[in-house]
Amino acid sequence: MKKKITVPDILACKGQSKVPTMITCYDYTNAKLVDESDIDMILVGDSMGMTMLGYKGTVGVTVDDIIYHTKHVVAGAPNTFVMGDMPFGSYNVSIEDAVRSANRIFVEGGCDCVKLEGGTDVAPVVKAIVKAGIPVCGHIGLTPQTAAMMGGFKVQGKSFEAAQELLDGARAIAEAGAFMVVLEGIPAMVANAITEKISIPTMGIGAGAGCDMQVLVAKDMLGMNEWVPKFAKKYADLHSVIINAYNEYVKESNERAFPSEPYQYNAKIEGIENLK
Numbered sequence: 001m002k003k004k005i006t007v008p009d010i011l012a013c014k015g016q017s018k019v020p021t022m023i024t025c026y027d028y029t030n031a032k033l034v035d036e037s038d039i040d041m042i043l044v045g046d047s048m049g050m051t052m053l054g055y056k057g058t059v060g061v062t063v064d065d066i067i068y069h070t071k072h073v074v075a076g077a078p079n080t081f082v083m084g085d086m087p088f089g090s091y092n093v094s095i096e097d098a099v100r101s102a103n104r105i106f107v108e109g110g111c112d113c114v115k116l117e118g119g120t121d122v123a124p125v126v127k128a129i130v131k132a133g134i135p136v137c138g139h140i141g142l143t144p145q146t147a148a149m150m151g152g153f154k155v156q157g158k159s160f161e162a163a164q165e166l167l168d169g170a171r172a173i174a175e176a177g178a179f180m181v182v183l184e185g186i187p188a189m190v191a192n193a194i195t196e197k198i199s200i201p202t203m204g205i206g207a208g209a210g211c212d213m214q215v216l217v218a219k220d221m222l223g224m225n226e227w228v229p230k231f232a233k234k235y236a237d238l239h240s241v242i243i244n245a246y247n248e249y250v251k252e253s254n255e256r257a258f259p260s261e262p263y264q265y266n267a268k269i270e271g272i273e274n275l276k
């Protein structure tokens with residue numbers, strides 16, 4: 001059975017050859033599968049807005065949604081480190097409100113840490129949540145919660161100034177006490193520079209192979225949709241596997257080939273034809 005990774009283990013992975021991995025997960029059944037695999041961490045991400053709830057983006061996901069899904073993931077993955085995402089609106093009103101939201105996700109969800117998006121601006125929020133005793137992961141670069149401000153889901157940090165701003169943000173949240181930071185949708189050379197220059201481990205998604213850790217959205221890497229973003233490799237083609245299984249079931253039902261033996265119950269009842 002795999003040993004559950006801890007915050008000190010994650011801090012110690014900086015600059016090591018082993019790359020801890022994380023995957024998104026939102027339910028008990030899939031959490032059990034992740035727990036049986038070699039994946040170290042689960043993110044109960046607000047990407048559930050798109051992958052589970054049919055929203056256009058992550059905005060609209062609530063603290064209650066995150067808590068509900070986190071609880072069931074934690075139940076299915078006792079040997080896997082679980083991160084609960086702080087959704088849009090749960091940490092941008094006031095610091096007090098942010099600590100209250102983080103407390104709820106951590107305590108009611110039962111996860112091992114929380115994650116929030118933003119750079120220098122959110123450093124005071126990170127500091128307050130860490131002071132409350134909750135491990136915090138940062139998230140910079142392409143931050144889906146503020147995609148509207150970026151004009152959509154666009155690669156960030158493509159100029160010297162923009163790369164410097166990302167590095168400043170990463171340093172600010174590290175200094176505020178975050179134990180790791182997600183780098184999303186930025187050029188690999190920028191991610192490499194940030195990884196080299198900050199004290200805490202980086203976790204990449206669309207940020208190249210040089211980060212200390214990697215994360216992917218499960219639905220992308222399992223090939224549940226035909227379309228996947230450029231950075232997401234399909235490690236399986238579950239879309240075809242599932243559609244083929246559904247269609248085979250329809251076909252066999254129509255042919256009355258299913259449920260035949262051994263999928264039916266039998267009994268010996270005299271005179272069954274006389275039932276009224």
Ligand code: KIV
Pocket residue numbers: 024043044045046047048085139182184205215217
């Ligand atoms: O919500 C999510 O799935 C995320 C990942 C893209 C890192 O934040």
